[in-house]
Amino acid sequence: MPWKGEKDPYKIWLSEIILQQTRVEQGLEFYKKFIFHFPSVSDLAQTPDTEIFKLWEGLGYYTRCKNLIITARHIAIDKKGIFPDTYAEILALKGIGPYTAAAIASFAYNLPHAVVDGNVFRVLSRFFSISTPIDSTAGKKIFASLANELLDKKQPASYNQAIMDFGATVCKPKIPLCSSCILQTQCVAYKKGIVQLLPVKEKSIIKRNRYFYYFIITYNSKIYVYKRKENDIWENLYEFILVEKTSPVTIDINSMARLLTDTIDTKKFKITGITKVYKQQLTHQTIYAQFIQVDLFTVLSNPAYDLIGKEEIKKLPFPKLITSYFKDHPLFKI
C-alpha cells in the first residue's frame, strides 16, 4: 500500500480520509487518482469543488469530500501550506476525528497517540474479553485509554500499524485465524470460547425504503439536472428531476405523467421511455428508483433546475444509482 511508510502528512491525511469506513481495496485506486491529480495540498486547494467531487464519485460518504476541500484550503491559505504537527491542531481540522488525528500524528510525526479503529476495538475486546459495547460512550473511553496504555511510546507509528494489520489479517471479524494466532494462549476471549461474540455493539440499524422517480427531461438536446442540498443523502451530487414517494407507484405511462405534472408547471411533454427498477442499498435505507425519459416542448421556470448539455453532464458527480443508469443508457442515445 503506497501510504505505508509515507511521511508526507498531506499524503497520510488524504489516505486516512479516503479509508474512513472504507476497505483498502476500495480506496486504493481513489488514493492513486487523487495523488496523481493533486500532488500537493495546494493543488487540491486550487481545484473547483465539482472537479474534486467528480473524482470522489462512487466512493461514498460525500461529506468526507466536502471536508477534504475545506481542510485543504484552510491549510493552503491560512497555514501557508504547512500541515499542523500537533495532535490537538490536527484533531481540530474538519473531517478529522480521534482516529484520524492519532493516525496522522503517529505516522507523520511519530507522536504517541494510539489509533482506535474497528480493528483495534476488535483485537482489544477479544484479547482482554471486554464486552462493553464499542459504540457506547463508556466503551469508546475504555478502549481509547486501554489502547493508549498499551501503545509503545518509543515507536507509535509501528505499533499502530501493527495492531491494525493484526486485526485486518488475523483477528478478523467473522472467521478469525485463532488456530494459528500467536496470541492464542494469552487471549482471554479464546480461553473463554467467546471470540465470536466480541466485540459487542448495542445499536442496531433501522432501514427504511424510499421510492425515487427520476425524470430525464430533454429540451433542445439538453437535460435538466439538480444539485442535491444538505440534510439528506448525496449532498453536493447531481441528479435528475426527482419525485419521491414513500410507497411504490404503479408503473405505466399515465401514472408517470401524473407524477410529472404534479412537479413541473407544464403539460407540454411526451414520455418516451420508462426503465426497470434500480435498487441501491445504503446503510440506513434502501432506494428503489425508476428513470422516466421525457421530451419537453417548452422551458421550465424553476431556477433550481439546471439545463445542461450532454457533454457537460459527463463532468458532474452523480451517485452510484445514476451512474448505473448511465451505464445501461448512454447519454448519446437519449
Next chain:
DNA sequence: AAGCCGGGGAT
C-alpha cells in the same frame, strides 16, 4: 446519546 452519511465485499 442517538441518528445519519455510501458503496462494496465477505459470510
Next chain:
DNA sequence: ATCCCAGGCTT
C-alpha cells in the same frame, strides 16, 4: 440478508 470496513458530524 447481514455485517463490517484505517469514522465523523449533526442534532
